[in-house]
Amino acid sequence: MLVFAVETSCDETSVCIMDQNKKIYSHIIFSQEIHKQFGGVVPELASRAHLDILQKITAIAFRDSGKKIGEIDFFAATCGPGLIGPLLIGTTFTKSLAIGCKKPFIPINHIESHVLSTTYNNSLTYPHLSLLLTGGHTQIYLVDNKKNISLLGESVDDAVGETFDKVAKILNLNYPGGPEIERCAKEGNELFFELPIPVIKNKNLNMSFSGIKTAVNIIAKKNIINEKFIADICASFQLCISKILIEKLSKSIESLKKQSIEIDSISVVGGVSNNKYISKKINDFANSKKLKVFFPIKEMMSDNAAMIAWNCIVKDKKLENIFFKPLPRLII
Numbered sequence: 388m389l390v391f392a393v394e395t396s397c398d399e400t401s402v403c404i405m406d407q408n409k410k411i412y413s414h415i416i417f418s419q420e421i422h423k424q425f426g427g428v429v430p431e432l433a434s435r436a437h438l439d440i441l442q443k444i445t446a447i448a449f450r451d452s453g454k455k456i457g458e459i460d461f462f463a464a465t466c467g468p469g470l471i472g473p474l475l476i477g478t479t480f481t482k483s484l485a486i487g488c489k490k491p492f493i494p495i496n497h498i499e500s501h502v503l504s505t506t507y508n509n510s511l512t513y514p515h516l517s518l519l520l521t522g523g524h525t526q527i528y529l530v531d532n533k534k535n536i537s538l539l540g541e542s543v544d545d546a547v548g549e550t551f552d553k554v555a556k557i558l559n560l561n562y563p564g565g566p567e568i569e570r571c572a573k574e575g576n577e578l579f580f581e582l583p584i585p586v587i588k589n590k591n592l593n594m595s596f597s598g599i600k601t602a603v604n605i606i607a608k609k610n611i612i613n614e615k616f617i618a619d620i621c622a623s624f625q626l627c628i629s630k631i632l633i634e635k636l637s638k639s640i641e642s643l644k645k646q647s648i649e650i651d652s653i654s655v656v657g658g659v660s661n662n663k664y665i666s667k668k669i670n671d672f673a674n675s676k677k678l679k680v681f682f683p684i685k686e687m688m689s690d691n692a693a694m695i696a697w698n699c700i701v702k703d704k705k706l707e708n709i710f711f712k713p714l715p716r717l718i719i
């Protein structure tokens with residue numbers, strides 16, 4: 388079984404050719420540079436860039452893989468969630484190829500693909516927790532098996548990745564802000580600024596990040612933005628984010644325990660899982676609780692088509708299971 392997968396939900400244009408034995412014949416991720424000058428993604432520009440790039444990287448993927456389009460068994464594309472224009476470009480393009488080749492088109496849920504990305508390179512046991520940290524979502528999932536994934540808690544406002552990007556913009560750092568903040572924080576004192584930790588005392592598993600961005604903005608206005616200030620505020624910001632994530636992971640595990648659901652591992656997925664500081668904090672927490680932590684391979688951390696192909700491969704392709712639908716919420 389050979390899958391051709393497309394990812395265009397935000398500002399990465401990506402295609403992948405993968406077989407059922409996990410072999411990747413080609414995987415191209417094109418990160419659109421045009422958004423850097425705006426400090427965030429401009430949806431219309433993203434759509435136009437996808438339209439331009441998608442055909443080019445598809446031709447390169449087939450050339451490099453040595454595979455012919457007629458050999459593809461399934462054509463898969465991200466159908467949501469994401470920016471509507473970019474999603475329409477990716478799905479229309481992929482559906483057209485599927486129709487032309489008289490092969491099935493498989494709609495894929497982007498979030499589910501991030502959650503399943505760690506199962507590509509790890510033998511995870513079930514149930515486990517999945518901490519999803521992207522530019523659009525911050526969520527904790529209970530993964531019963533590859534098909535039963537339920538939402539336990541999420542950010543009620545900004546996502547963690549979005550908060551990194553917005554804080555970077557306040558500090559005049561480049562977009563995307565995550566890697567920039569991580570780099571600057573290395574030289575900083577994480578105890579220099581005390582940032583608010585919203586909804587930490589709430590019993591539920593939801594999180595909030597927009598107040599932290601506002602707090603950074605207020606502090607930035609009262610200070611001279613020089614190298615030392617940026618280093619200290621970035622380090623303090625990362626500490627604050629990691630405290631929230633760990634507290635909510637801890638609460639999730641406790642709540643599940645009360646329902647006799649024992650978790651022995653955590654999977655951390657999405658673009659923010661690239662962050663070494665946050666990964667280490669989660670690792671330290673997991674070690675203290677005797678839990679295992681799993682991460683995707685590097686090329687499956689940020690948006691990519693390999694996780695879309697992998698989701699298509701592990702998915703039950705019965706008709707009732709192939710339509711895009713949001714993942715259910717579990718109240719614990």
Ligand code: KG4
Binds near residue numbers: 522564
């Ligand atoms: O998963 P992803 O590529 O796209 C979405 O589905 O949203 O995540 C993108 C986000 C961006 O907000 C980016 O700033 C963040 O991931 N990110 C990081 C790091 N690398 C990427 N955040 C913190 N530290 C990093 N090293």
Ligand code: ZN
Binds near residue numbers: 501521689
């Ligand atoms: Zn994503």
